[in-house]
Amino acid sequence: MSLAGLFNARWPGVALFDLDGTLVDSAPDLAAAVDRTLEQLGRKPAGIEQVRKWVGNGSPILMRRALAGKADWEPASAADDALFNDALALFFNNYQELNGQHAVVYPGVEACLETLNERGCRMAVVTNKPEQFVTPLLEQMGIEHHFQLIVGGDTLSTKKPDPEPLLHAMEALHGSRGTTVMIGDSAADVSAAQAAGIPCVAVTYGYNFGRSVQALGADAVVDSLSELL
Template sequence: MSLTRLFNDRWPGTVLFDLDGTLVDSAPDLAVAVDDMLHALDLPTAGEDKVRDWVGNGAGVLVHRALADRFDYQSDQAPDDLFDRARQLFFDAYRARNGSAASVYPGILPFLEACRDAGTRLGVVTNKPLEFTGPLLEQMDLAHWFEVVVGGDSLPVKKPDPEPLFHACRELGGDPATCLMVGDSINDIEAAQAAGMPVVAVSYGYNYGVRLEDTGADRVVDSLTELL
């Protein structure tokens, strides 16, 4: 089904994208940085499979999950001094590796080209710290597509709070009713639903094992080319 079916046979005026797991497979870089952090702390390394299940809620949550070696963690499980040291170790390791093994998912470029041809304005809304978001988009040769980039530390709140989506939509001069959110996880879906935006979920990303068809997303696709 073409995307225009969600917008009264028109292309959306604005499209917002999640980054990790939606535009870019960044798990290989994140996994190496997490393991570098754990190794420096004399803790068992995690490996890419675990890290793929841990990403999506921002760097702080990723560090907490890595220290706990599990998705569900108690925020007070790691002493503050350990967490602060671990987070700095992770930032240092990821800064050195950001984009080195990441890749753009198939189907992204044709969809971006279709948006450009339709005059749609594009933005990125991610929970990734802004320090790493811009360089990753540049490294992947994606930065030039997006007029607005909202990182996990751009505002006081992150997804699934809807405010980052509202903020990006306002910056692009859009209307939430004609703005599409594209993401890979329940955070993206809940944020879009709270913002009153239609949402398309991609099946290939980091969704914590959630069955996306049960989340209320307007569409679930294996590739964004299915929307063309």
């Protein structure tokens, strides 16, 4: 469906985009950083398919899952708790080096961003990725110029699925609940949008812990962002 269909045949004035799994397939970089970290800790690498199922709640939970070896990492073992801070610091160092090396922009993304820009839509990236990694990744992917604002997982005191990052971005870009849309790939994105009172589009190709997005309650589900045009 067209994005205009969510707003009574008008295009949104503000569009908020998740990053990992929505705009960019960054799992190869994340997996490489996770596996290097695990190997530095004397553990077996997890592999990209496993890491794809762990992405979406920010770097600290990603590393919690990597240490536990599963998505349902609570309660963490005492050994995992003792390792966590060192593991997270190692991961940040490794990801700083690997960020953008293997990531790619998903098909349909650039056409969507360009069309929204042409229609005067103001856009922001609202992600749970630490802010220090967001701009470098967008720049390496060649899409940073489309966005007027970045809200990372550590920009505010809360992150998705809390609605505050979405509300902060909407207000900063002078949007309203009647003119703003959230576009993401996971339960965190849909839940945040619902709590913020704005419509949400979910993509099927991203990172939703290996589960289908069809049952999340998004206002629309698409296989490519080009479908929104």
